[in-house]
Amino acid sequence: MNPSVATRLLLVEDDPNFGMVLKDYLELHDYDVTLCTDGLQGYHAFQKESFDACILDVMMPVKDGFSLATDIKKENAQMPVIFLTAKAMKADMLEGFKIGADDYITKPFDSEILLCKIKAILQRKQASGTNSGKQTLTEYQIGRYQFNAKTRLIIDGAQTQKLSPKEAELLLLLCQHMNDVLPREVALSKIWGEDNYFTARSMDVFITKLRKYFKGDASVEIVNVHGNGFRLLAPVTQGTI
CATH class of the missing domain: 1.10.10.10 (Winged helix-like DNA-binding domain superfamily/Winged helix DNA-binding domain)
Incomplete structure (x- = not known):
């Protein structure tokens, strides 16, 4: 998938300053980013709009990131999800992967590595045909x-x-x-x-x-x-x- 064709990302982050900085950074690299500041707002945005991947904080008000990811996966099991969080405990990471996360990145992080991970995940999604409803590769x-x-x-x-x-x-x-x-x-x-x-x-x-x-x-x-x-x-x- 090429970000030049307006790849859409749902970013859910309750820290407004960090969220805006990350949104601006991703948009500088040609991604179309929708920023939400709590899990419920993020879920409503996911229901109303179409996204190529979701980047979720874990510790958020109203609805936490794990609950949000679970709801997202119920509606679209193939939707790529990246957790971006300060929760670095092994148990939290395992919980994220059990929900179906494609990656789990702990803060602080290298922004270039985040870009590479997003690109790799989107390329895998495109290769498996999940955007077009093709069969999963066997x-x-x-x-x-x-x-x-x-x-x-x-x-x-x-x-x-x-x-x-x-x-x-x-x-x-x-x-x-x-x-x-x-x-x-x-x-x-x-x-x-x-x-x-x-x-x-x-x-x-x-x-x-x-x-x-x-x-x-x-x-x-x-x-x-x-x-x-x-x-x-x-x-x-x-x-x-």
């Missing part, structure tokens, strides 16, 4: 391999590798974040349901298994992004079945 070409998320198969010519349900879920998340970082918290909350020492070690084991499945193609790599998550690097074309 088939990915990863280097020389073809991955079918429905059948849980990795196909390499005449060779096939059947994945376990968790292996397939994890690989699908990596594909959905292709060449971008899949946050560890996102995978743990969506697949394992919780983030603790044992589930984290379990995910590391699954990552090791997935790496072995792609070892025949040097252009495909699953790299560990220290302190953040994993990135699937591959020349890729995508399609639906």
Whole structure:
């Protein structure tokens, strides 16, 4: 998605000074921003207008950001949501990702990184066809391999590798974040349901298994992004079945 075609963002932030500064900054980069100062006002704006993504504070009067995101996801499960908040506790981050957040950014933050994250999230939304009502992608070409998320198969010519349900879920998340970082918290909350020492070690084991499945193609790599998550690097074309 290109911000030059008036990409619309819903910004809900109860600090009026910070909200105006961020709104002006985003508009300088060609985004069309609607600013609301509490969760209920934000929800009414979401119902009345069309947006490409939502950026939400968490601690707000009338309706908090988690409640607002839950209501937004009920109406449009594919709507990208970014939490931008001072709540840095791990439990809060996990709660945000369980609701369906695409990212969780704690204040203070680097404004350029925020721009990059917005761009990456919107590009993923466009690639998956959520704007036009297309099917969610179920088939990915990863280097020389073809991955079918429905059948849980990795196909390499005449060779096939059947994945376990968790292996397939994890690989699908990596594909959905292709060449971008899949946050560890996102995978743990969506697949394992919780983030603790044992589930984290379990995910590391699954990552090791997935790496072995792609070892025949040097252009495909699953790299560990220290302190953040994993990135699937591959020349890729995508399609639906």
